[in-house]
Amino acid sequence: MSTGNSAERLQASREAAAKTKGFQRITALFDEGTFNEVDSFAKSGDGSAEVVAGYGEVDGCPVYAFVQNSDVDGGAMSKAQAAKIKKIYDLAVKTGSPVVGIYDSIGGRLNQGADMLAAYGEILLGNNNLSGVVPQISLVLGPCLGTSAMIAASADIVVMTEKAQLTIDTTGKDGAADDAAKLGICHVVAKDDKEAMEQVRKLLAVLPSNNLAGAPVFESSDSAEAALAAGADAKKVVEAISDKGSFVELNSAFGTSAVTGLAQIDGSTVGIVALNGVLDADSCSKAARFVRFCDAFSIPVVTLVDAKEFTSVREAAKLSNAYSEATTAKITVITGEAYGPVYIAVAGRGANADYTMAWANAVVCPLAPQTAAMFLWSDRLKKSGNTKDARNKLIEEYKATEATPFAAAAEGFIEDIINPAETRARVIANLEMLDGKRVSRLPKKHSNIQI
Secondary structure, three states: HHHHHHHHHHHHHHHHHOOHHHHHHHHHHHHOOHHHHOOOOOEEEEEOOOEEEEEEEOOOOEEEEEEEEEOOHHEEEEEEHHHHHHHHHHHHHHOOOOOOEEEEEOEEOHHHHHHHHHHHHHHHHHHHHOOOOEEEEEEOEEEEEEEHHHHOOOOOEEEEEEEOOEEEOOOOOOHHHHHHHOOOOEEEEEEHHHHHHHHHHHHHHHOOOOOOOOOEOOOOEEEEOOOOOOOOOOOHHHHHHHOOOOOEEEEEOOOOOOOEEEEEEEEEEEEEEEEEEEEHHHHHHHHHHHHHHHHHOOOOOOEEEEEEEEEEEEHHHHHHHHHHHOOOOOOEEEEEEEHHHHHHOOOOOHHOEEEEEEOOOOOOEEEOHHHHHHHOOHHHHHOOOOHHEEEEEEEEHHHHHHOHHHHHHHHHOOOOEHHHHHHHHHHHHHHHOOOOOOOOOOOOOOOOOOO
């Protein structure tokens, strides 16, 4: 074949590929002109492989990605598709770069039988081996069912469009984006493909490239709300300590007693956990997973506590384990109530917090104040006649005199007492102080947490 014919064939092949939905999606993810395809001529049977894969830059940083190409046999999983995805995983490990997987597939190539099963297994293995080494983001833009859903859900962060499906049920039952969000599988729901891509790019910009790289640092800005007062709700406190417009909330529809997300504080990327009210099982699970994610990539964790109790001992144990095991910088601010197990698990020495502060009006107590007052001041209660009003007055007195941050600070259980308006400045100072934190752990494979 002549050189001219070869060049024409190459050009025609590239032009045909560029018209497919998969190619257009993956190039939209990267900075313009930076995408480089890997294994572009790989075959699946008589046709092209059902996935587009390669690397490029997002805001100037290297990123690897693959997208199931629904224009080629519905993006069905095959031996060839798995080989291309596995190669992307291998390159990401070698270079320490994040991976974005874009899912839109009708399922698997059933005619490949055992080869298809092995293909799924190879990807699951590679996906799990990559966990904690480089950030992984799944972007679900269409159907993602059965084993593919397991692969997508194994990523650190899952972004879905409103029209997408993500469920282990191959019929698509209970797989809508809203369902996945309420179950805690989907972290961010976007209106359409364009908004979803923007969310992924925003997340990539704030995440470290790998577990050995430091968290990105940006030009600092003022917070959205400079003034804070006692009684402010969790999200208002988060906004007040974060750089303006930087907070990206994750899992907002799941475990709503915990607010989790990524933000910048004085230009530095941090993870924020705000615990509020009664912590149910979902809220504990959500916070625990987020803390473990931040710890994997040495992202500092700032925890805001205004919570009274746990409802699930299993999930409380999981949350306690996540905090105590994490070696990343951990700063806690008690903004309201912190009683007994909640204080121990997330705020104090049991959480291995580096620095714990409390607002001057906070309530810090080894037991719920009503329990402590009834138990420790039972004689006074009897003398008062043991009426409802007497009990309430006794509880309020106990809060004001015994369950104070001043009492906790006097015993060395918290490091400082601050006014609400000082919160952002004090968090910034502590982040700077802990910037060089290094911790060595006892040698072991891993801890054994409740699941």
